[in-house]
Amino acid sequence: MESRLIQGNTYVLDLGILDLPYYKINETDIILLDTGYMKDHREKLAEFFTANRLQVKGILCSHAHIDHVGNAQFFKEKYGALVAMAQEEANIVHSTLGLKIFYSTYPLSKVEEHYGHMVVQTDLPISSQETSVTLCGVTFELLHTPGHSIGHMVITTPDKVSYLGDALISEDVMASAKMPYAYLLKEDLASKVSLYALKSDWYVLAHKGVYPDIRDLITDNIYFYRQRAEEVLRLVTEKMTQEDILKAAAKTMGFRVGSINKYLVVERMLRSYLDYLVETGKLILTLDAGFLKYINPNERNMED
Ligand SMILES: [Zn+2]
Numbered sequence: 001m002e003s004r005l006i007q008g009n010t011y012v013l014d015l016g017i018l019d020l021p022y023y024k025i026n027e028t029d030i031i032l033l034d035t036g037y038m039k040d041h042r043e044k045l046a047e048f049f050t051a052n053r054l055q056v057k058g059i060l061c062s063h064a065h066i067d068h069v070g071n072a073q074f075f076k077e078k079y080g081a082l083v084a085m086a087q088e089e090a091n092i093v094h095s096t097l098g099l100k101i102f103y104s105t106y107p108l109s110k111v112e113e114h115y116g117h118m119v120v121q122t123d124l125p126i127s128s129q130e131t132s133v134t135l136c137g138v139t140f141e142l143l144h145t146p147g148h149s150i151g152h153m154v155i156t157t158p159d160k161v162s163y164l165g166d167a168l169i170s171e172d173v174m175a176s177a178k179m180p181y182a183y184l185l186k187e188d189l190a191s192k193v194s195l196y197a198l199k200s201d202w203y204v205l206a207h208k209g210v211y212p213d214i215r216d217l218i219t220d221n222i223y224f225y226r227q228r229a230e231e232v233l234r235l236v237t238e239k240m241t242q243e244d245i246l247k248a249a250a251k252t253m254g255f256r257v258g259s260i261n262k263y264l265v266v267e268r269m270l271r272s273y274l275d276y277l278v279e280t281g282k283l284i285l286t287l288d289a290g291f292l293k294y295i296n297p298n299e300r301n302m303e304d
Contacts, residue, residue, distance in 0.1 A: 001048050006202050006210060008159030013048070015041050018067060019208045021163045025136055031058035032081075033155055033163045034206065035071035038117050042071050046078070056081045058136040062165025063149040064089035066118060068206070073120040082123045084135050086144070086151030090122035106264060114261065126153070143198065147188025148181065154198070162200040166207065167191060168214065168221050173207045178255045179228055179269045185276035192222050232273040233282050236296040245294065246270055 002014040009024040017040075021033040036045060049056065056079040059072050064085060072093075075081050092102045096112045096119060103111050126133050128144050128151070141156040145167045156162045167188075169180060182188035195218050203211045211217065235248040249270060250257055257263045274294060277283040284295040 001044050003048070003052075004210075006159070006161050006204070008157070008161075010157045010159040010161040010202075012204055012210060013045070015044065017208070018206050019204055019210065020045075020206075021157075021161070021204050023138060023140075023157050023159075025057060025138060028053055028055055029057045029136070030054050031060060031136055031138060032056050032075065033060050033157075034062055034068040034165065035059060035075060037067045038070040038074070042074060045071060045075075055079050058138075059083045060133065060135055060140060060155055061085035061089065062155060062163060062167075062206070063152040064093045064118065065149060065166070066115065068165065069093055069118050069120065073117065076120060082135060083120055084124035084126060084133055085122055086153055087125040087127055088146075088151030089149065090125045090151075092150075093118050093120050094122070095119060103264065105267070106260075110260075143194065145188075145191035145194065147184050147186075147191045149183050152191070154195070156198075156200055160201040161204065162198055162202070163204045164195070164206070164214075167195060168205055168217055169207050170205055170209050171217070171220065174220070174224050178253045179232075179249070179266070179273065180225060181265075181269050182225065182272055183268075185225065185229065185272050186279050189222055189225060192218055192225075229273050229276055229282075232270070233277055233296060236283060236294050237299055239286070239288055239293045239295055241291055241293055242267070242271065242274065245274065 004012050006012055011022050013020045015036055020036055023031040025031060056075045059075060059081050061069055072083055076083055092098050096116055099115050100108050100111050103115060124133060124135060130142060132139050132141050138158060143154040145152045145154050148166045152165060152167060154162055154164050154167055203214045235245050235252060246267060257266055278285050284297055286293050286295055
């Protein structure tokens, strides 16, 4: 696994599908910005830290998704690391019951089985009013960017390196993403606009890459997410339930829903696009013979 110096004491680890930054407090102690997947990254990271005589003293999470918080509890136990993240995210991963609220369509036993390892007690919950956090004596600037997840934050290290987490995705990821994830798409787009004001020397995307400038990438991301919403809108050709639209999306956009986990992810993604289209007045939500249905007011065959 390659570790690359970005600037000052800020480094990035190349984990293949994602970039994971860390901040060196001194020769042996580091603060991790996110923690990767349990399955693919736990061993790799632990081996790297051992081989380089590094100790994880702090963990600052951009948000509590499975590929960002997957090893937080593990490193907390192994090194006694202090964990910091936004209060809203901390609440979700506080317990399997918190996770059950998030993964609401999944039975609790399945939540425990698949997502139980995400549970971690946050030592430093960060409120949405706080614009910086001091962890292990190091102060990081924070930009709250809700949308991709409720409490998503962009973290800037003292070296003027901004870690964007999943607030933006790279051109490569856009090229292969069928329906990129945003829990609250309207808020996510507003957060993406707020990124224009960032003035850092370097920007790190979780998925993925290190950039000296992100202005064009912000514009492309906003355009891309909006385009995807327009594509979802075009799927609604008659009064349709969410399942109807999901079926149409799978066919038209060409993704395979091959497992219950995949279904849950796709269903969650689609719902946020539908919410966005309702919130922006492009779709109307209605009750039709006891079923929740979506209407596209611009489509002709919406009559009964
Ligand atoms: Zn995420």
